[in-house]
Amino acid sequence: MYALVDCNNFFASCERLFNPSLNGRPVVVLSGNDGCVIARSNEAKALGIGMGQPAFELRELFAREKVAIFSSNHILYGDISRRVMEVLSQFSPDVEVYSIDEAFIRLNGLPMPEGCEIYARVIADAVMRCVGIPVSIGIAPTKTLAKIASHRAKKQPRYGGVCYLATPDQRAIALMECPIADVWGVGRRLAPRLIAEGVSTAWDYIQLSREHVRRHYTIEGERTWSELQGILCYGIDEHPASRQSITVSRTFGQSVSTFSDVYEAVADFTATAAARLRRQGSAAGSIMIFVKGRGCSPGRYVGALQLMLPVASDSTIELLQYARRALMSVYRNGEAYKKAGVMLGNIIPRSQVQLSLFDTVDRDKHHRLMQVVDAVNKQAGYRAIHTAAEAGRAEWKAQSNHLSPCYTTSFSDIMIVKAE
DNA sequence: TCTGGGGTCCTAGGACCC
DNA sequence: TCTGGGGTCCTAGGACCC
Numbered sequence: 001m002y003a004l005v006d007c008n009n010f011f012a013s014c015e016r017l018f019n020p021s022l023n024g025r026p027v028v029v030l031s032g033n034d035g036c037v038i039a040r041s042n043e044a045k046a047l048g049i050g051m052g053q054p055a056f057e058l059r060e061l062f063a064r065e066k067v068a069i070f071s072s073n074h075i076l077y078g079d080i081s082r083r084v085m086e087v088l089s090q091f092s093p094d095v096e097v098y099s100i101d102e103a104f105i106r107l108n109g110l111p112m113p114e115g116c117e118i119y120a121r122v123i124a125d126a127v128m129r130c131v132g133i134p135v136s137i138g139i140a141p142t143k144t145l146a147k148i149a150s151h152r153a154k155k156q157p158r159y160g161g162v163c164y165l166a167t168p169d170q171r172a173i174a175l176m177e178c179p180i181a182d183v184w185g186v187g188r189r190l191a192p193r194l195i196a197e198g199v200s201t202a203w204d205y206i207q208l209s210r211e212h213v214r215r216h217y218t219i220e221g222e223r224t225w226s227e228l229q230g231i232l233c234y235g236i237d238e239h240p241a242s243r244q245s246i247t248v249s250r251t252f253g254q255s256v257s258t259f260s261d262v263y264e265a266v267a268d269f270t271a272t273a274a275a276r277l278r279r280q281g282s283a284a285g286s287i288m289i290f291v292k293g294r295g296c297s298p299g300r301y302v303g304a305l306q307l308m309l310p311v312a313s314d315s316t317i318e319l320l321q322y323a324r325r326a327l328m329s330v331y332r333n334g335e336a337y338k339k340a341g342v343m344l345g346n347i348i349p350r351s352q353v354q355l356s357l358f359d360t361v362d363r364d365k366h367h368r369l370m371q372v373v374d375a376v377n378k379q380a381g382y383r384a385i386h387t388a389a390e391a392g393r394a395e396w397k398a399q400s401n402h403l404s405p406c407y408t409t410s411f412s413d414i415m416i417v418k419a420e
Numbered sequence: 421t422c423t424g425g426g427g428t429c430c431t432a433g434g435a436c437c438c
Numbered sequence: 439t440c441t442g443g444g445g446t447c448c449t450a451g452g453a454c455c456c
Contacts, residue, residue, distance in 0.1 A: 030424095031423085031424040031425075032424050032425075033422090033423090033424080034422095035422075035423050035424060036423055036424060038424070038425095052423080052424085053423085054422070054423040055422080055423085056421080056422045056423080057422090057423090072424085098455090098456080099455080099456045100456075101456085102456080184454095184455085185453095185454070185455085186454085187453065187454050187455080188453090188454090189452075189453060189454085190453075190454085218430065218431075218453090219429095219430070219431095220429075220430070220453080220454080241428095243426095243427075243428095244427090244428080245426095245427080245428095246426090246427095247425080247426060247427080248425090248426085249424095249425070249426085250424085250425080251423095251424070251425090341425095398424095
């Protein structure tokens with residue numbers, strides 16, 4: 001059996017954790033630059049606030065309904081997520097962290113059917129007690145079915161947060177009540193096609209023949225079809241493969257024009273990407289930088305350039321040299337830039353880097369230096385030590401006008417409790 | 421006026437090899 | 439009248455996920 005543990009309204013729940021006065025109030029969390037709604041509490045959902053809805057459209061509603069508004073605080077959410085996953089790992093050796101707010105767990109050796117459900121409630125209680133985040137848990141023989149179960153656990157109060165699809169009959173009812181668009185693996189494009197074919201629920205989908213599904217919806221469609229019938233296709237992946245590409249990009253808080261301002265942003269992104277690269281023990285064989293000007297697509301300046309490295313590297317210092325060179329090629333004087341990004345590609349394990357006869361870089365020295373930089377930043381905090389290129393006026397930084405403190409990761413942000 | 425950011429996988433077709 | 443068989447690699451496009 002597989003359990004999917006899903007944190008309820010995760011970002012909104014993180015904000016509530018240190019601010020209990022938000023309980024019962026509508027809470028929303030906004031994307032970078034406070035642009036779109038990316039998380040909503042149940043109260044906010046009940047007001048009809050949509051996922052991804054632009055914040056400026058909602059200004060009046062926010063004021064009228066006294067909606068609590070937060071800018072994204074990914075450092076806080078990442079740390080809370082880590083704590084949730086740590087609790088989960090105490091309950092099973094087989095945990096797959098699927099996203100910042102979800103994990104699959106394999107449940108083995110539990111007496112069926114009561115055992116799984118009781119165990120899931122113990123897990124949910126432990127997460128609430130140890131971290132303070134509410135979760136919903138779905139249990140079923142496959143991941144795709146566990147997804148449907150967790151959805152029911154969240155939407156239907158009678159489950160009390162845990163939905164176990166133990167029997168074929170229970171699974172059949174769940175599939176009949178599950179709109180096809182809600183199935184894991186069926187997205188925006190496939191759903192209308194399926195509905196046009198008369199497939200409006202997950203149950204309708206499994207009535208199609210395997211051959212038909214394979215022919216029209218490819219191998220992935222067939223796997224989904226199998227999983228919905230309880231035939232296992234996706235196991236637990238405890239050690240997800242290293243990333244094949246790493247992208248860091250941001251829309252600027254305000255447009256910037258000078259080379260030094262744009263390069264400062266690009267240097268910041270490059271350093272972030274390089275640190276991620278080192279964390280997974282890889283080196284990048286190429287770097288691409290891109291910039292976007294202000295305005296809409298016809299007439300908007302877009303520039304991008306990819307450079308191949310003679311020797312794959314994970315050194316921030318070396319990658320910065322290529323980033324700067326690429327930016328010099330695409331930078332145009334007089335443009336107002338609104339967005340930039342860095343993409344690292346051709347990623348290989350660091351142990352497989354092919355050296356060059358004509359190499360001029362002291363790679364061993366770079367490597368030791370980066371190890372020290374990473375160690376210092378791990379202990380002393382994000383960007384405690386960095387290259388000079390990353391520091392400056394920070395004109396490009398996103399506007400986050402509703403940012404909460406980093407309660408759990410910054411000494412200066414720790415809550416002070418005073419006795420009256 | 422204003423709308424985020426970061427990934428993966430599959431397939432088809434073309435170029436090329438023997 | 440008639441022209442094999444088997445493979446790799448790369449890219450673009452389309453789909454999906456959070």
